[in-house]
Amino acid sequence: MIAIVFILVMGAVVGLASLFGPASGAAAASAASVPWWALAAVLVAFVGFFAGGIYVGAALAMLSLLAGFGLSDRPFWNFIGEMIWGPSTNFVLVSVPLFLLMGEIMLRAGLSERLYRALNVWMGRLPGGLLHTNIMACGVFSAVAGSSVATAATMGSVALPYFEKSHYPPRLVLGSLAAGGALGNLIPPGITFIIYGLITETSVGALYLAAVGPSLLVVLLFTLTILFYSYKLKLHGEAGGAKVGWAQRLASLSDLVPTALLIGLVLGTIYAGWATPTESAALGVAGAIVLSLVDRKLSWKMLSESMRSTARTTSMIALILFGAYFLNYILSSLGIPQMLAKFLTSLPLPGWAIMLVIIGFYLALGTFMEGMSMVITTIPLLFPVVKALGYDPIWFGVVITMLVEIAMISPPDGTVLYVLQGMRRQPGPITDVFSGVLPFMFVYMLAIIVLMLFPAIALWLPTALM
16 A cells, blocks of 8 residues: 555656656657646556556556557557567577576576585574575575576475474574575576666676675675574574584585586676676576586476476566566657656755655565566666766666565565465465565665665775776
């Protein structure tokens, strides 16, 4: 309910801007000719479609047609094919299915289970040992998966059997897995960075470098949160964790080698400048196939299942992207992004206050809208505002990705939450997942505030290396 009210307030802002805001040029003149009530009607339809559970790609396409026929006098239907052809043939976008395929092969080859088992040897003796393993395993797996849903599904399937007969509260277990899954897009090579770079024409390599500092910050905050609850609830380390000798720990490192090789192959080639994100994704798929062959897990059935799962996810992302490009073309032809940027930058507020409004907008939007579609739909509108306020596009890309991650774990519509709920072997209410993830969600918000106060956390590495 709060989210809907927030969206309607933003709609009123847009309407007032079209009614009273300054106008210049053809685009502004086109926007000024649009009545405010028509824009409000489109926003109400926007909220209604998503609140009603209509598929995101279809909802965006329907909104585009409504806005086009109702507000624009241009023959936009002559350009629909060109609008869809542009993003569908972009070379950068090819990396999305490749990263997804790499994660699917890792899951079916058992590499993720070896990763979790090895990390548990090292983290088990800490207070809340398996909870720390959840965060660390998700963080490491994120460095090759690039997707929050893939990370949560993969590590959830591996980790949940470990907790069936443990002393850990189910809420904290599910909350730590959801929080760890939320790292999937933030830790390079996150797919959201690719989409953001495609839309804003920002270097994906620079975005990956900028994400290193914030990723370490979020992992550190999650670890401190688990330590706090472990001491509060008296959650000791695993039984026998203190008996694990150094010989066993060093032997467990062999299970980390496959994942470390893939991370070096994917991220190492990007950071060294030897390969583009798309090329490194292809190298990652080849590496995952070779490693599964070495482990004798490679089969035509495994490859077929991996490709089918990748095709389903890629098709979902592609339909959302095409619908969003269609809607963005209509809104841009009406001059709404320029109008909104001019209005917000003319408000008697400092830049940081307007940025807080934008962050609040995304937090509200994330309570009922899927993260990827949220970025694709709103970035073309708000990116000109951010640039006009003087914020760095690379820094904003990291913040947006963190907001997307919060949306993925925000009740009541966070995708990661329902993925984990569906994977539970022991039945329980969805409220276990909702309440368990809330502390981590607030910690994630704290990380964004820290990043606003100290933007160098994100910008120092791209500045130093690029």
